[in-house]
Amino acid sequence: MKKNIAETPKTKSLPHHLAVIMDGNGRWAQKRGLSRLKGHRAGVKNIRPLIKYLHNKGVKYVTLYAFSTENWHRPEGEVSGLFHILEEIIGEESRELNEKGVRIHHIGSLEGLSSKLKKSINAALKLTEKNTFMHLAIALNYGGRTEILDAVRKIIADGLKPNKVDEASFRKYLYASDFPDVDLVIRTGGEMRISNLMIWQTAYSEYYFTPVLWPDFDEKELEKALIAFSQRQRRFGGLKSK
Numbered sequence: 094m095k096k097n098i099a100e101t102p103k104t105k106s107l108p109h110h111l112a113v114i115m116d117g118n119g120r121w122a123q124k125r126g127l128s129r130l131k132g133h134r135a136g137v138k139n140i141r142p143l144i145k146y147l148h149n150k151g152v153k154y155v156t157l158y159a160f161s162t163e164n165w166h167r168p169e170g171e172v173s174g175l176f177h178i179l180e181e182i183i184g185e186e187s188r189e190l191n192e193k194g195v196r197i198h199h200i201g202s203l204e205g206l207s208s209k210l211k212k213s214i215n216a217a218l219k220l221t222e223k224n225t226f227m228h229l230a231i232a233l234n235y236g237g238r239t240e241i242l243d244a245v246r247k248i249i250a251d252g253l254k255p256n257k258v259d260e261a262s263f264r265k266y267l268y269a270s271d272f273p274d275v276d277l278v279i280r281t282g283g284e285m286r287i288s289n290l291m292i293w294q295t296a297y298s299e300y301y302f303t304p305v306l307w308p309d310f311d312e313k314e315l316e317k318a319l320i321a322f323s324q325r326q327r328r329f330g331g332l333k334s335k
C-alpha cells in the first residue's frame with residue numbers, strides 16, 4: 094500500500110513556519126521562448142500542489158513571497174499582468190482552502206494594488222478568518238524594512254515608553270504578529286539572498302537555496318528541502334541542538 098506523505102519518516106522534524114521565495118518565473122519562461130507573464134502563470138499554478146503537500150504534512154504556518162516592495166521597479170505591464178494573475182488565483186483557490194481549514198493572511202500594504210486585487214484579497218481574508226488548521230500568509234507588496242518601520246510608527250503612535258519596547262512587545266506590532274519566527278526559508282531560482290523578506294522573523298532561520306526555477310519546484314524538490322531542514326542542527330547560540 095502506498096504510504097501517506099504525512100507519515101514519511103524522513104522529514105520527521107518539520108518547520109513550524111516555512112517561508113518560500115518563489116523566484117525564477119522569468120527565467121523559466123525565457124528558456125522556453127515565452128513571455129515573462131507566462132512564467133508567472135506557470136509559477137502561480139505551481140502553488141496549489143505544494144500547499145496541498147504541506148497541508149497533508151501538517152505544516153502550520155506558510156508564507157509565500159509573491160511581490161516585494163522592490164518589484165515595483167519592473168515594467169508596468171509585468172506588474173499589472175502579475176496582479177491580474179494573482180487576483181484570479183486568490184479568487185479561484187480561496188474556497189477550497191477555506192474548506193480545508195486554511196486561514197489566508199496578507200502581509201504588506203494594499204496601497205497601490207489594483208482595486209480588483211484588493212477586493213479578492215479582502216474577500217479571501219474574510220472568508221477564511223475563522224480557520225485555524227493552517228495559516229497561509231501571502232506577502233504581496235511586502236518589504237521587511239517597511240514592516241519594521243510600520244511597527245516603529247505604530248509604537249510611537251501608541252506612546253510606548255522606551256523601557257516597554259523589547260523583543261516581545263515589538264513583535265506584536267509586526268504584520269502577522271501571531272506567526273512564529275520563520276524556521277525555514279526556501280529560495281528557488283539560484284540567488285542566495287533574502288530580498289527584503291521578513292528580516293526580523295528570519296534572524297535565526299535555516300536557509301535552503303536551490304537552482305531549480307520556481308515553476309519546476311515540485312513535491313519531490315520540496316521534500317528534499319524538508320529533509321535537509323530536518324538534518325540541520327539548530328543551536329540558537331547555545332551548545333545543544335534544539
Ligand code: IPE
Nearest residue numbers: 115116117118119120159160
Ligand atoms: C519571481 O520570479 C516572481 C516575482 C518576483 C514576482 P521572477 O519574475 O523574479 O523571475 P526571474 O528571477 O526573473 O527569473
Ligand code: IPE
Nearest residue numbers: 114115116158159160161288
Ligand atoms: C524576490 O524575487 C521577490 C519575490 C519572489 C516576490 P526578486 O526576483 O524580486 O528578487 P531579486 O531582485 O533577485 O533580489
Ligand code: MG
Nearest residue numbers: 116117118282
Ligand atoms: Mg527574480
